[in-house]
Amino acid sequence: MKKQKTDQPESSRRKFLGKLWLGLGAIALIELVGLILTYLRPGKPRGSDDAGTVVEAGAVEKFLPDSVTAFVRGKFYLCRLEDGGFLALSRKCTHLGCTVPWVDKEKKFACPCHGSAFDIRGEVISPPAPRPLDAYAVSIENNVVKVNTKRPIKRSEFRKEALVYPKKA
Amino acid sequence: MRPAQQNDPVAEQLSLFRRVGYSIFPGMARQPEKRRGYRHFFNTLILHFRPRIVPERTLRFTLTWGLGGMAVVLVFMLIGTGLLLKFAYEPFPGRAYDSIVHLQNEVLFGQLIRNIHHWSANLLLVVVFLHFLRVFFTGAFHSPRQFNWIFGLTLFVTVLLSNFTGYLLPWDQLAYWAITICTGMLEYMPFGGAKIQHWIRGGTEIGPATLSNFYAIHTAILPGCVIILMAFHFWRVRKAGGLVMPRGPDEDAPSRGETVPTIPNLILREVVVALVLIAGILVLSVVLNAPLEAKANPGLSPNPTKAPWYFMGFQEMLLHFHPLFALFVIPFLIMCALVSIPYMRYPETTPGVWFVSSKGRRMALTGAVTGLIATPIGILLDEYVIDVVAWIPGIPSLLSNGVIPLALILAGVWGFYSVMKRRYGASREETVQMVFVFFLTAFVILTVTGIWFRGTAMKLAWP
Numbered sequence: 158m159k160k161q162k163t164d165q166p167e168s169s170r171r172k173f174l175g176k177l178w179l180g181l182g183a184i185a186l187i188e189l190v191g192l193i194l195t196y197l198r199p200g201k202p203r204g205s206d207d208a209g210t211v212v213e214a215g216a217v218e219k220f221l222p223d224s225v226t227a228f229v230r231g232k233f234y235l236c237r238l239e240d241g242g243f244l245a246l247s248r249k250c251t252h253l254g255c256t257v258p259w260v261d262k263e264k265k266f267a268c269p270c271h272g273s274a275f276d277i278r279g280e281v282i283s284p285p286a287p288r289p290l291d292a293y294a295v296s297i298e299n300n301v302v303k304v305n306t307k308r309p310i311k312r313s314e315f316r317k318e319a320l321v322y323p324k325k326a
Numbered sequence: 327m328r329p330a331q332q333n334d335p336v337a338e339q340l341s342l343f344r345r346v347g348y349s350i351f352p353g354m355a356r357q358p359e360k361r362r363g364y365r366h367f368f369n370t371l372i373l374h375f376r377p378r379i380v381p382e383r384t385l386r387f388t389l390t391w392g393l394g395g396m397a398v399v400l401v402f403m404l405i406g407t408g409l410l411l412k413f414a415y416e417p418f419p420g421r422a423y424d425s426i427v428h429l430q431n432e433v434l435f436g437q438l439i440r441n442i443h444h445w446s447a448n449l450l451l452v453v454v455f456l457h458f459l460r461v462f463f464t465g466a467f468h469s470p471r472q473f474n475w476i477f478g479l480t481l482f483v484t485v486l487l488s489n490f491t492g493y494l495l496p497w498d499q500l501a502y503w504a505i506t507i508c509t510g511m512l513e514y515m516p517f518g519g520a521k522i523q524h525w526i527r528g529g530t531e532i533g534p535a536t537l538s539n540f541y542a543i544h545t546a547i548l549p550g551c552v553i554i555l556m557a558f559h560f561w562r563v564r565k566a567g568g569l570v571m572p573r574g575p576d577e578d579a580p581s582r583g584e585t586v587p588t589i590p591n592l593i594l595r596e597v598v599v600a601l602v603l604i605a606g607i608l609v610l611s612v613v614l615n616a617p618l619e620a621k622a623n624p625g626l627s628p629n630p631t632k633a634p635w636y637f638m639g640f641q642e643m644l645l646h647f648h649p650l651f652a653l654f655v656i657p658f659l660i661m662c663a664l665v666s667i668p669y670m671r672y673p674e675t676t677p678g679v680w681f682v683s684s685k686g687r688r689m690a691l692t693g694a695v696t697g698l699i700a701t702p703i704g705i706l707l708d709e710y711v712i713d714v715v716a717w718i719p720g721i722p723s724l725l726s727n728g729v730i731p732l733a734l735i736l737a738g739v740w741g742f743y744s745v746m747k748r749r750y751g752a753s754r755e756e757t758v759q760m761v762f763v764f765f766l767t768a769f770v771i772l773t774v775t776g777i778w779f780r781g782t783a784m785k786l787a788w789p
């Protein structure tokens with residue numbers, strides 16, 4: 158067999174073709190990675206259409222002022238403040254996501270995980286939680302309180318406008 | 327060239343057994359004078375992986391403490407028991423817990439297999455960490471082993487992730503909440519932490535998608551990575567001409583010295599370590615069951631909810647620092663420091679000497695004692711005395727619990743470093759080691775505090 162000449166300087170055409178291969182290979186690799194990442198992207202969770210995200214909490218009178226009612230299936234608390242305003246709070250601690258129970262005796266949400274505490278309006282009483290509990294949109298139709306649990310609303314502080322009041326009869 | 331051996335009269339006369347044997351191991355038939363039964367076969371097999379000879383000095387137990395070898399044994403134990411567990415385990419939130427209970431109560435040796443997997447996994451972390459310390463303290467990260475240190479760090483991270491992804495699989499309260507808070511931490515990471523969290527959870531909350539992600543990562547991706555990384559790790563040990571040569575603090579760098587055949591000198595030692603380790607794990611797995619708490623209940627967080635023990639140091643930091651610092655800035659700095667250790671400029675190096683030199687030993691001890699005193703004081707001060715928010719109302723917590731304390735700590739360490747450096751006239755190697763020991767002690771104390779001194783609502787408490 159003839160020995161291949163290796164000591165000859167590479168022709169520019171060969172160099173070019175080599176680079177071309179390299180470039181095409183790189184593009185193919187990027188496409189592959191993109192494909193895999195797209196495949197792995199979390200899609201819509203199964204059975205999560207809009208139906209069922211609006212929870213009917215019940216008639217306005219059922220909720221006394223200055224009380225907190227837990228909704229286990231909806232994963233939220235319906236709080237009625239002293240002045241009668243409604244607020245729906247996520248039960249997920251804003252620190253690292255533990256479920257916060259309402260401690261009625263001390264009138265606060267006390268996170269068991271790292272000791273954060275929130276008041277009835279969801280505001281942080283003691284850290285490490287960095288922001289108030291997330292809220293859900295509340296609406297009152299025909300004297301029935303409804304909570305839309307589709308999207309938690311992140312807040313940096315409690316605002317009075319967030320409260321929903323029943324229409325004065 | 328020998329002619330083709332079609333009608334080899336010798337082979338014709340052999341028993342069927344022998345002929346089949348030779349067909350499997352042809353080498354034995356071709357070199358009958360060299361073979362002594364199957365031993366030859368195994369020897370040549372072993373020599374595919376190990377050097378033929380090794381320097382006698384590196385066989386000393388007090389060089390390696392058998393730690394790297396133990397890590398290998400544990401990895402194989404984990405793969406073996408893991409494959410068996412796969413037959414029983416069902417990765418669905420409604421069924422995972424029940425499949426484990428079934429495995430433990432109904433399957434013969436089911437509990438034992440689970441225990442072996444559990445204890446091997448936890449022991450692997452300890453062993454790998456000790457191995458990492460021994461490599462550091464014998465200066466085995468210096469050239470030409472610099473990049474193997476990086477391979478080692480990568481292995482360490484991979485082993486940590488393996489443990490972590492396995493933690494969720496039993497789907498009990500312990501698992502569910504530990505993974506909730508650990509993945510919750512990602513939200514504080516800048517540059518797409520929330521996005522990464524969404525990806526690994528496969529949604530906004532821990533659920534079926536999280537479990538199937540963790541299952542795939544734990545049982546396929548990470549074991550694959552560990553095996554590939556281990557292959558590179560050992561190849562680099564070979565490339566470096568074997569292990570670092572051990573020597574005393576005042577000895578000159580030794581030459582390779584006398585070499586001895588790997589078989590039996592090294593192999594025998596390795597087998598002894600492996601057998602003792604396996605026996606130990608079996609005993610442990612017979613007497614101590616892997617924990618399994620109540621089935622996961624997303625509505626009820628246990629009090630206190632703790633991260634797995636190996637993340638306890640970070641969890642403890644989380645109580646003192648702003649999450650961005652505890653989970654991102656500080657780990658990032660630690661990783662940068664570890665990666666740069668072998669690449670710093672050392673005017674002189676002493677690979678193979680435990681703790682660099684006699685002076686290095688004294689300085690390391692000072693570093694450890696300082697860490698031992700300063701860390702608990704820091705924890706107590708932060709818990710009971712310091713209340714920046716009351717002192718300077720309205721200060722953003724990024725400053726009060728992040729920039730300021732970290733800057734103070736780093737300034738303190740810098741002061742300590744300068745004083746010690748001047749006082750001892752120490753070399754770079756000695757000072758780096760001292761600072762390493764200081765942070766190591768601090769981290770161990772944070773971990774111990776998190777595991778044993780945190781009671782309900784994460785208040786400080788006696789164990």
Ligand code: HEM
Pocket residue numbers: 390392393394395397398401454455457458461466467471474475476477478479481482485556559563566568569570
């Ligand atoms: C799954 C994890 C690991 C396994 C299975 C493993 C295994 C081993 C083995 C068998 C050796 C031969 C010497 C001995 O037994 O000590 C070794 C050497 C070494 N390892 Fe690891 N290791 C792991 C993790 C690490 C880590 C976390 C580091 C440090 C960051 C590291 C850095 C090194 C270095 C630099 C050497 C060469 C030491 C010398 O030449 O004396 N390895 N490893």
Ligand code: FES
Pocket residue numbers: 250251252253254255268269270271272273285286507
């Ligand atoms: S998760 Fe609530 S305080 Fe940490």
